Amino acid sequence: MILAFVGIDSGSEVLQALVNGVINGCAYGLLAVGFALILSVTGRFHFAYAFTYALAAFLAAVLERVYGLPLLPAAAAGLAAAAVVGVACDTVVYRPLAERAGSGAMLAVFVASLGIVIAGENALSLAWGPGPRNLTGIGSRSINVAGTTFTTLDVISVVVSVGLSGALWLLLGRSGFGREIKAVRANVQMSTAIGIDVNRIHTAVFIIGSLLGGVAALLYGLKYAASPDMGENAVFYALIVTFLAVSSSSPLRLLAVGVGVGLVERTAGIWLSPQLSTGVVFVLLLAFLSHRSLRLALGGRSLSIGAGRRWRALRGVAG
């Protein structure tokens, strides 16, 4: 009765929405873990994450369907390609750009990154056609629990997302290499001073980030299909989760925020069309940004947020 009043047909509909929310949310979380690692450590607004994401899954699908490779080698090739392109983005494009652009580096890198996405997506489409391609190779059965339905693939996807986020968390927290990454994230000058090769760390971070994104893409491709433009939506979710969670937070927190976003989106989907429930997630981001802006206005700071980095950079130059 009450449920009907608020527009819900049955309790199991809500339960199903929650289950779907967690499943999708883990994928969003994994996406964000890769994106946030790159953003927080290198400072690069790597929008071309959309392209390395699509490349991993689409190339794997092409290798599997067109060239008849088994899933595992195809997936490995896709991931390797994503990592190579991710590193190339940094070394060939971002790094020289950032060195020259100085305080305007963020914007220059972002716009160049947009260029890479546009070029990359369309190069894939020209080579193998723009249509979606299925990845197969993992059989998937549906599972029914307490009136909800999901598949074995969904379970694998959740386990992989949690596992990889946890692995990165361990790497950052427990290993010497992870501590070097965190040192670069905290302070580049100091890291250089104590002998850390910052470029090596950047390369490592681009490899790890691209691989994490690539795995998320493969899981998506197995569940639905892979297409050259699949990365755009993915990177939007990565952005939303990253900024809601703050990019330098731990992988586990990013994963949790990802699940939160998935839950919000799916519960909104009970009342709204799928189209509008995607919009809800962006409204969440808009609200978050407006809130930050408002808080700054009330706090009496005269400097825009985001301009702070430029300010610090200038102070650094001035000595």
Added chain:
Amino acid sequence: MTYWIDVLNQALIFGVFALSLNLLMGFAGQVSIAHAAFGAVGGYLAGYLAQEHGWAFGPALALGVTAALLFGLIVSLPALRLAGEYLILLTLSVQIITLVVITSISALGGLQGLAAIPGISLFGSVLLTPQDFLKLLVPVLVLVFLLMRRIAGSPAGRVLRGIREDELATQSLGKDVFAYKSQVFAITAGLAGLGGVLLVYYNGVVAPGMFGFSVSMTIIVMVIVGGSANLYGTLVGTALVVASGPFFQKVIDLSLDKSSLAQLLAYGVALVVVLRFRPQGLLPEGVTPGALAGRMRRRPPAPIAKRAERAVPRTAHAAGAVPARVLEVRGLTKSFGGIRAVEGLDFSLERGQITGLIGPNGAGKTTVFNLLTGALRPDHGTVLLRGRDITGLPPHKIARAGMVRSFQDVRTFAQLSALENVMMGVAGQRGERMSVVLTPVPLGPSDRRTRQRALEWLDFVGLADRAHEPAGSMAFGEQKLVALARVLATEAEVLLLDEPASGVDKRWSDHMIEHIARLPEAGRTVCIVEHNLHVVQQLAQKICFMHEGSVTAEGTMAELSGQERLQEAYFGSMV
């Protein structure tokens, strides 16, 4: 032939989008990925009114543009305090949400859009062929170009470029940065709306794909490839981008779907290549047909009478009934988290005196400047400027009230010339008001006066012959002098100079000291923060010693240097 006229028409329409985005992004430095969404607001509204309610072109256009303008104004509100990646995210969300909302409104045709937009009748004849549309689109693009050129070339445009270079420095010179940002967002969104309306009428349909994320990206490509902050470059960039489709179709002879993919591939590659190898774009900022012609017969900068002893340019400071204590600060307090950076600070500046504010690192000197000039809001305490309470006012209001600061790290506008930097300081320029710029009055005469005034100040610091060099390419010491001239040009009575002589070699610092020492004769009241006690001793009549957030001693250098406490704080215990 008709085919190529159709291409030209598309270029004309996208020119409207790209020119306006360049004002926002290239000149004012505000990134927007929502430009197509503003076009959608205008285009959808006009299309809907025309198709479903039979509105004529004129009123539909007017309402579409107004709606886009208002939408831009609303979006600008959260955007005011966001920069960098946050601004990108905000405009990205606006782009996505706008399209999601539009496609979910069934009256607007959902994902299909509206496909029966009536034609435009202009002066009694209906525009049908691409040739007919030229009569409308050419004048529109010319008007938009002239409008953008007027804004960009006006004193208001100079302020916009200042905001791009350094927001805080612009604010500190008395410019209302937030108002400018709102205005430029609104104006450019309105023009994007205009582009949207034209696009819808020209195609006879309106659909979500016409205004999607990729369209926003395409407009950015036009601006960046052509040249950021160069309107002629934008025309070139737009023409290249629009013509690339037909190029692949007709010249390379690809099929329709392949050619559109190849076109996008080319955009992307062009964007990366241009940023990588020619980041300023095909036509860099400041390169115009006029400037190219002018290079051949360049006149020397307006002559200035060379004087052996340069007088301090006059400023109008009515002494009158103003108290001798120009600035009075009582109980100023500011904490950051648990740290009290400034605590119960009492301090005053006497008219026509130079006061030195000294103290060890971390004593809170720069924080005091930030509090006095409104860059930070104090927790407690009052600041009285000439008897008027200015506590908590925003920086631009404090600057206009007569107190202006310089920065330790100079904060010159790197891509503006030394002269333009100083012109930014000149107060009370009519042409800085957007409302004046948007009315057809000549701006030249008053800007020439501003230029003359700025040249006098630049001459005062001895840099008149370097007036046309970009400030960013000058030596650090020279930049400090430019920054001093900029502060002086505001004609503010009270000047707060943050380490004016630090970080520069002796030649420049002597130069600087000489200039500052002569300011009181022009009725200026000066407070300097300086580490170099030698400099302070030479300049300051009164010295305030700051320690742990408050002034603990006051007097002349001779009086203070005898005090053990000061020596301890500065040099550590000697014993």
